[in-house]
Amino acid sequence: MSQQAQDIDGETENLTLVQAVRDGLQSEMRDDEDVLVMGEDVGKNGGVFRATDGLYEEFGEDRVIDTPLAEAGIVGTAIGMAAYGLKPVPEIQFLGFIYPAFDQIVSHAARLRTRSRGRFTAQMVIRAPYGGGIRAPEHHSESTEAMFAHQPGLKVQIPSTPYDAKGMLIAAIRDPDPVVFLEPKLIYRAFREEVPDDSYEVPLGEAAVRREGSDISVFTWGAMTRPTMEAAEELAEENGIDAEVVDLRSMSPLDKDTIVESFKKTGRAAVVHEAPKSGGLGGEIASIIQEEALMYQEAPVERITGFDTPFPLYALEDYYLPEPARIKKGIRDAVSF
DSSP: OOHHHHTSOSOEEEEOHHHHHHHHHHHHHHHOTTEEEEETTOSTTOOTTSTTTTHHHHHOTTTEEEOOSOHHHHHHHHHHHHHTTOEEEEEOSSGGGOGGGHHIIIIIITTHHHHTTTSOOOOOEEEEEEOSOSOOOTTSSOOOHHHHHTSTTOEEEOOOSHHHHHHHHHHHHHSSSOEEEEEEGGGSSSOOEEEESSOOOOOTTOOEEEEOOSSEEEEEOGGGHHHHHHHHHHHHHHTOOOEEEEEOOEEESOOHHHHHHHHHHHSOEEEEEEEESTTSHHHHHHHHHHHHHGGGOOSOOEEEEEOSSOOOOGGGHHHHSOOHHHHHHHHHHHHHO
């Protein structure tokens, strides 16, 4: 059992990440009748990844709503619901399908509170599986979290464990502002973890130090957390490099305090993300370090990322994604500078 699960009284269940997402949805729908889910095939079919499996049978068609294949309509309808007191959780089947709804998200959901001077808010969670590694067709593997993190008024959250997935999703549903909740589908069913049956929250905006270390701080999130942890453990055995691994979890707001505190301890940093390097959040993290902890810096910040290309199909997918060997090389370069 994980330490997190031990810290909460009550029964636990061994869940995958996608099962934990479903558990979080079910928990909040049982506790709050204003919570509803909507999207393409989320009802009778249970969702393309079965994240909403069984919810239609329990809560009915008024709270588990199958929508047309129209992302702008899904999100626009959810904004209207939220403005008048409901708490919708619209699902976009893949992050690569979200762009028709981008205007609704950034022009309306993110601005509703300021536009109405606090009269209305968009209490809603936009869920979307994201990222590569599952041999999917075009538009199914994007990692464009930086586009949403750039927009004031949105919170952007990415869990990397089943425990966090449930707790962060519950916290997101309860948050008064709109949240983009991205689920790394590569690890939907990659492993299991003890997750409390009871409702609980993992606070939004707080990073988690997954591995303590003294030589370098490695910042990552989502599906890249596992290969980063693997690389850190192998480096400790092979080279004696003691890497601290920080799972940021929240892209907006970033946990600047944890980033700076970790960097001040180690003086070196690397960022691992599967999105393209240019314009990615690795650059923002490097800027935070420059602004807040320049005098502690011993080496340039190393970025270990995807490439500045469209996400490739099958044959090159494994080469595109950062994997332990490439992560280890980047960490060694930063440490040996």
